[in-house]
Amino acid sequence: MTVLRIPTPLRPYAEGVSEIEIGAENVGLALEELTSRYPALRKHLFTDDGELRSYVNLFLNDEDIRHLQGTDTPVSPDDRLMIIPSIAGGWEGQS
Amino acid sequence: MSKPLKIGPEVLKRIHEHGEQSYPEEGAGLLLGHEGNDLREVVAILPLTNAREDTARHNRYLITPQDMIAGENEAIRLGLDIVGVFHSHPDHPNRPSEFDREWALPWYSYLITSVSAGKAAGSRSWRLKDDRQEFSEETLLLGEAESN
Numbered sequence: 112m113t114v115l116r117i118p119t120p121l122r123p124y125a126e127g128v129s130e131i132e133i134g135a136e137n138v139g140l141a142l143e144e145l146t147s148r149y150p151a152l153r154k155h156l157f158t159d160d161g162e163l164r165s166y167v168n169l170f171l172n173d174e175d176i177r178h179l180q181g182t183d184t185p186v187s188p189d190d191r192l193m194i195i196p197s198i199a200g201g202w203e204g205q206s
Numbered sequence: 207m208s209k210p211l212k213i214g215p216e217v218l219k220r221i222h223e224h225g226e227q228s229y230p231e232e233g234a235g236l237l238l239g240h241e242g243n244d245l246r247e248v249v250a251i252l253p254l255t256n257a258r259e260d261t262a263r264h265n266r267y268l269i270t271p272q273d274m275i276a277g278e279n280e281a282i283r284l285g286l287d288i289v290g291v292f293h294s295h296p297d298h299p300n301r302p303s304e305f306d307r308e309w310a311l312p313w314y315s316y317l318i319t320s321v322s323a324g325k326a327a328g329s330r331s332w333r334l335k336d337d338r339q340e341f342s343e344e345t346l347l348l349g350e351a352e353s354n
Binding site: 118119120121122123124154155165166168170175195196197198199200201202203 | 232234258262265266267268269270271274275287288291293295296298299302303304305306308309310311312313314316337338
């Protein structure tokens with residue numbers, strides 16, 4: 112089973128667990144399994160349009176999935192998938 | 207109602223200094239501490255480089271996932287947790303903006319320092335509500351940490 116690590120600020124929405132084991136074939140399906148197990152996580156991982164929120168980064172064995180095949184990246188049972196947030200903000204105005 | 211955020215005067219002073227040194231750009235970093243039953247304590251900070259491009263750093267900050275991994279490792283080394291984020295608003299109020307809200311993670315404390323004409327003019331702390339629609343302000347308590 113693939114291990115999926117949940118960052119501290121999202122654990123309250125996943126019954127406090129830091130890691131879960133998932134039997135999905137790719138990153139997108141792993142996220143689907145995660146959010147079907149913990150529905151309260153969904154709004155913090157995805158926008159209302161179903162896109163991953165800007166602060167959500169996914170690392171498969173220390174490699175950003177953006178440099179792989181995105182959410183289509185295959186995962187295998189001995190892989191480790193981590194959700195790592197990036198943090199951004201700033202006063203109002205143009206980005 | 208979220209728990210009060212307790213912070214040592216020296217730690218807050220360092221946050222203000224970081225905001226002043228970053229002026230007129232935004233400065234940011236991580237709040238390290240403990241989550242208690244009745245309050246959240248900040249006992250250390252990890253100032254970070256604003257990863258936004260030169261032309262955006264006056265009103266935007268970015269902490270990369272690589273910095274977050276490094277921050278997590280530093281917190282573990284110190285026996286602490288990342289409990290929030292601090293950043294400055296140069297010449298703007300210490301209230302979260304709409305952009306802050308869009309990017310905010312739940313649970314973290316967001317401590318914002320207003321830096322006016324290069325001088326820190328005060329900090330307030332905020333936490334995103336569960337429905338993501340707005341922030342609620344946390345009570346900021348000044349005092350040395352009692353637990354470690």
